Amino acid sequence: MLSDIEIAQQTTLAPIETVAEKLEISKESVELYGKFKAKITLPEDKKAPLGKLILVTSINPTPAGEGKTTVSIGLADGLKKIHKNAVLALREPSLGPVMGLKGGATGGGYSQVLPMEEINLHFTGDIHAITTANNALSALIDNHIHQGNELGIDPQQIIWKRSLDLNDRALRHTVIGLGNKAQGVPREEGFDISVASEIMAVVCLARDLSDLKSRLAKIVIGYTYESQPVTVHDLQVEGALALLLKEAMKPNLVQTMEQTPAFIHGGPFANIAHGCNSVVATKAALRLGEYAVTEAGFGADLGAEKFLDIKVPNLEKAPDVVVVVATVRALKMHGGLASDQLENINLSALEKGFANLKKHVQNMQKYQLPVVVAINEFATDQTSELSLLQKLCQKIGVKAIRSSAWAEGGMGAKDLAQTVVDTINQQKADYKRLYQDYLPLEDKIKKVACEIYGAREVSFETNARKQLKEFEKNGWDQLPICIAKTQYSLSDNANLLGVPDDFVLTVREIVPKMGAGFLVVLTGNILTMPGLPKYPAALNMDIDVNGNASGLF
Known part of the structure; x- marks a missing residue:
């Protein structure tokens, strides 16, 4: 089986000028960064119509893998297969995870954005x-x-x-x-x-x-x-x-393996920041495409909540549909199955783990948005488990569509694309923010913690209590909140999988981010500088005498 980087290196790319021409971007607006990357400068046009916005999010991530970026890319390619004009808007990878444990952020298999090596390394700087x-x-x-x-x-x-x-x-x-x-x-x-x-x-x-x-x-x-x-x-x-930052403000244009246009720009983490690509890139995708596909980092409790409560008011456009990505493997882990048992059929673990997916679906519905579930297929998935997952989704009133984009590219996500389009046409989004900025700061924190995470209550350490008063005195309490917590659990304890229902979220510090326009609420033992694992991905990376990279994923 070919690795992601080997598949990427065997793909023939279109010159980036050709990709820009498909979007009817003038030559004057394209600044080339080599053959296959460009920065785009679009003139301001507030009256330009915007396309439909598709937000892709997921369940809480596990070592079993969810494949949110792979599904996002496959969905955009799938929309192209059903003759829709789709444009991707994704985040830039950080070198920390690329050389650490998580790897890159360009998708996988036959559902990738390219040039993979350059995007995952220094990109456009x-x-x-x-x-x-x-x-x-x-x-x-x-x-x-x-x-x-x-x-x-x-x-x-x-x-x-x-x-x-x-x-x-x-x-x-x-x-x-x-x-x-x-x-x-x-x-x-x-x-x-x-x-x-x-x-x-x-x-x-x-x-x-x-x-x-x-x-x-x-x-x-x-x-x-x-x-x-x-x-x-x-x-x-x-x-x-x-x-x-003048040049960094310009969105970067690249392409998928199937030459679907993709803007990749900005890369805040979703566990310690707001986890969404740039407003200018998403706005460009909305202006240039009939459908704009974007994703929010980590699970829906982090990236999607921050997209909807922080980014949407700045973007001035809410999603028309939310796609929640799940895998049978990951749900079985949320159901208590050990990582070395995931290839064994276990319907009871799947049904138990389904509670995590159900919670995220219901959270997205609180924003009064239509939801579609994307089941990202693995080769080891069994028909009985896939069927059960679809039936469980049907019981809560959402469609669950299998996606094999990793193995088949856009063709593998064609059914998902059609379902997403049908959902947009049949169900009207009526976006409603979870909270208003004028709510007291403590109430906003409790609202996200209790309604989205499912916390029983919120505990504020002495320093955080002091900051609540200071920020109110400074007039900073009118800002939205960006809660920093572990991505692996709905709680602030990474070991509590599934849907914890009797936990206390502990707030230890609140950091003013007045330029960003939100307050970062630090919980648990979240770190703003990660560390490397015992065997970092960098150990497998290399380059040959011809400049060909290996080991990236």
């Missing part, structure tokens, strides 16, 4: 630009303190961290400025992975360069000795940061 802007701000903060500290910034209350697009646990807690006076002011520091940087979120939510600059100016970097917030605007460096 967007994440590097975001990292540079993030660290430029850090350098400017420390220089301001070193040069006299006119703003009275308290080094002990700086909340802005440096960033790196790799998993490096040794950088979670550091000390900088050691040495003599010329080396700067010593203080504790730490690194976030770049995709957790607020600048990543800002780039993904900004409408244009003017909005980008305005959002950058609002970023809170820390506090004065009198505990007053200090912003980027106070430092007067929003212009410099925007300049570093």
